[in-house]
Amino acid sequence: MTDIRCPENAELEVLHQLFASATHDASAAMCRWTDGLITLTLDEVREIPLEDVCTELNLDDDLLTMVVLSLAEEVGGEMVLTFDEKNGRQLAASLLRRPVTEDSDWSDLEKSALTETGNILGCAYMNALTRLTNHELVPSAPYFIQDYGASVLQQALMAQALTCDKVLICRTGFHREGEELNWRVLFVPTEAMRKAMENAIHSSA
Amino acid sequence: MTSSTAIETTGNRTVGMGRIAVAEGPICLSAVLGSCVGVTLHHRRSQRGNLAHVVLPRCSSQSSGAGKFADTAIPQMLRWFEQRGTRPADLVAKIVGGACMFGNGGPMQIGQTNVDVATQLLRDVGVRIAGKDVGGTSGRRITFDCSTGLVTVETVGNPCRTL
Numbered sequence: 001m002t003d004i005r006c007p008e009n010a011e012l013e014v015l016h017q018l019f020a021s022a023t024h025d026a027s028a029a030m031c032r033w034t035d036g037l038i039t040l041t042l043d044e045v046r047e048i049p050l051e052d053v054c055t056e057l058n059l060d061d062d063l064l065t066m067v068v069l070s071l072a073e074e075v076g077g078e079m080v081l082t083f084d085e086k087n088g089r090q091l092a093a094s095l096l097r098r099p100v101t102e103d104s105d106w107s108d109l110e111k112s113a114l115t116e117t118g119n120i121l122g123c124a125y126m127n128a129l130t131r132l133t134n135h136e137l138v139p140s141a142p143y144f145i146q147d148y149g150a151s152v153l154q155q156a157l158m159a160q161a162l163t164c165d166k167v168l169i170c171r172t173g174f175h176r177e178g179e180e181l182n183w184r185v186l187f188v189p190t191e192a193m194r195k196a197m198e199n200a201i202h203s204s205a
Numbered sequence: 206m207t208s209s210t211a212i213e214t215t216g217n218r219t220v221g222m223g224r225i226a227v228a229e230g231p232i233c234l235s236a237v238l239g240s241c242v243g244v245t246l247h248h249r250r251s252q253r254g255n256l257a258h259v260v261l262p263r264c265s266s267q268s269s270g271a272g273k274f275a276d277t278a279i280p281q282m283l284r285w286f287e288q289r290g291t292r293p294a295d296l297v298a299k300i301v302g303g304a305c306m307f308g309n310g311g312p313m314q315i316g317q318t319n320v321d322v323a324t325q326l327l328r329d330v331g332v333r334i335a336g337k338d339v340g341g342t343s344g345r346r347i348t349f350d351c352s353t354g355l356v357t358v359e360t361v362g363n364p365c366r367t368l
Contacts, residue, residue: 050260
């Protein structure tokens with residue numbers, strides 16, 4: 001029988017510090033990628049009961065455009081970058097320096113612009129976490145997905161769901177010239193990653 | 206094992222991960238599925254139905270809710286019907302979900318394993334499986350009508366399918 005163990009509030013605060021540092025680095029990378037237009041801020045580090053995750057994160061049955069990067073190791077996790085259709089198209093158009101398209105299908109070039117965005121963000125995030133936890137973290141190639149956000153998040157949660165009834169999620173928001181955008185990065189760490197992050201903070205204290 | 210995860214509902218309801226909802230009559234139960242599977246049980250004459258939003262195939266913790274695992278959710282669903290005088294042989298099941306949304310499907314290729322375990326458990330107790338829409342790489346939104354037993358499956362870019 002496996003004991004279900006979930007972090008207390010003090011541990012969440014510790015994790016918040018570490019994620020804030022990683023988000024700072026990811027924001028710098030995003031700012032460079034978008035010629036200074038887009039920055040990131042850490043929204044929250046939360047522990048959410050499994051049955052409430054999609055509702056609490058406002059996913060429900062919305063169709064989203066997403067880029068997913070996986071860290072397949074035991075000290076790992078999943079990073080999901082989400083946009084609604086309109087914001088995804090606008091980002092792709094901005095990066096490609098073209099007008100926003102109204103086609104129903106995304107072109108390979110548009111998909112490439114978004115996956116590269118995910119790649120840049122993911123690598124910046126993982127480089128920061130690697131430095132902070134002293135564990136080398138190498139993300140997968142990015143996956144471009146258009147589907148129900150809740151469906152993708154379910155698979156991202158699996159590693160945590162194996163041992164816990166609450167899941168830890170780090171949510172990051174995007175801003176352009178002070179305006180909040182309907183984009184999100186969700187990072188879902190494995191339990192081994194959580195422990196590595198907590199150990200890193202405690203050992204540096 | 207926490208048994209209080211069966212939500213008796215009198216109105217349309219979305220069933221979250223690891224939960225079971227039970228209803229009677231013209232009530233629709235819905236769920237959005239990725240690697241999870243939705244298992245429905247229906248008794249036509251009484252118009253009673255259950256929908257379990259199953260996350261994992263086999264129970265690994267006694268403190269988790271019954272709906273989280275296929276091998277605890279299905280027995281719980283069957284007990285609800287048994288308490289109302291309905292045998293497994295009088296029920297019809299449908300199974301939806303178990304997709305691989307990205308990569309290699311996560312730990313244990315969980316989607317396919319969820320489908321396999323749910324299927325075997327239902328067959329072991331003699332419940333007829335009348336429809337399946339499983340696997341693949343797309344998410345699904347399902348709506349289960351407890352008055353008819355029909356399950357509508359919506360996937361992105363494809364026509365709706367009814368089981």
